[in-house]
Amino acid sequence: DAGVTQSPTHLIKTRGQQVTLRCSPKSGHDTVSWYQQALGQGPQFIFQYYEEEERQRGNFPDRFSGHQFPNYSSELNVNALLLGDSALYLCASSLVAGLYGYTFGSGTRLTVV
Amino acid sequence: AQRVTQPEKLLSVFKGAPVELKCNYSYSGSPELFWYVQYSRQRLQLLLRHISRESIKGFTADLNKGETSFHLKKPFAQEEDSAMYYCALSRPDFGNEKLTFGTGTRLTIIP
Numbered sequence: 730d731a732g733v734t735q736s737p738t739h740l741i742k743t744r745g746q747q748v749t750l751r752c753s754p755k756s757g758h759d760t761v762s763w764y765q766q767a768l769g770q771g772p773q774f775i776f777q778y779y780e781e782e783e784r785q786r787g788n789f790p791d792r793f794s795g796h797q798f799p800n801y802s803s804e805l806n807v808n809a810l811l812l813g814d815s816a817l818y819l820c821a822s823s824l825v826a827g828l829y830g831y832t833f834g835s836g837t838r839l840t841v842v
Numbered sequence: 843a844q845r846v847t848q849p850e851k852l853l854s855v856f857k858g859a860p861v862e863l864k865c866n867y868s869y870s871g872s873p874e875l876f877w878y879v880q881y882s883r884q885r886l887q888l889l890l891r892h893i894s895r896e897s898i899k900g901f902t903a904d905l906n907k908g909e910t911s912f913h914l915k916k917p918f919a920q921e922e923d924s925a926m927y928y929c930a931l932s933r934p935d936f937g938n939e940k941l942t943f944g945t946g947t948r949l950t951i952i953p
Contacts, residue, residue: 771943777939
């Protein structure tokens with residue numbers, strides 16, 4: 730079992746561009762959550778997807794959107810990138826929301842220049 | 843709103859000495875508390891959750907509701923304990939829908 734897989738591992742984008750990050754959950758997990766981790770900070774919750782719907786959302790603008798597919802994989806989209814969006818984006822998968830705990834991926838390092 | 847505070851960004855301890863990483867939280871309900879660890883070049887992984895009452899790699903943590911704390915302790919530090927440690931909280935009343943993390947403590951064990 731490869732656990733949670735995220736792609737790409739690193740990404741450089743220009744201010745104003747759009748980006749899509751991808752996540753494959755751990756086998757058997759049906760819920761995917763996304764977190765943003767800025768340098769020197771703990772991960773901040775962006776949103777969670779369960780049964781292909783956004784179940785919960787943190788304090789992030791509408792520029793951040795997501796999607797969950799029938800195979801439980803998920804995408805995080807960020808539009809109109811700002812320099813402040815530079816961060817490590819973590820995907821965490823779980824079963825039945827977070828009832829049994831979360832498994833994290835290695836993350837995608839996004840740099841906005 | 844819930845909040846997790848880890849007052850120490852950096853902590854250095856000699857090998858063999860006791861370790862205590864502090865974590866305080868604020869939440870009006872009954873939270874579930876966790877410690878996550880990130881070793882160098884590895885992904886974030888669960889170390890402890892308070893409901894399990896386990897001891898993992900010699901670490902223990904007790905939830906003190908009176909002091910709203912969940913400090914992580916180990917009696918004798920080992921070099922392999924050097925890592926970044928995050929305290930986190932979830933809300934069982936809301937289906938544990940998300941984790942709220944502290945800012946983390948970087949623990950360095952001095953040989």
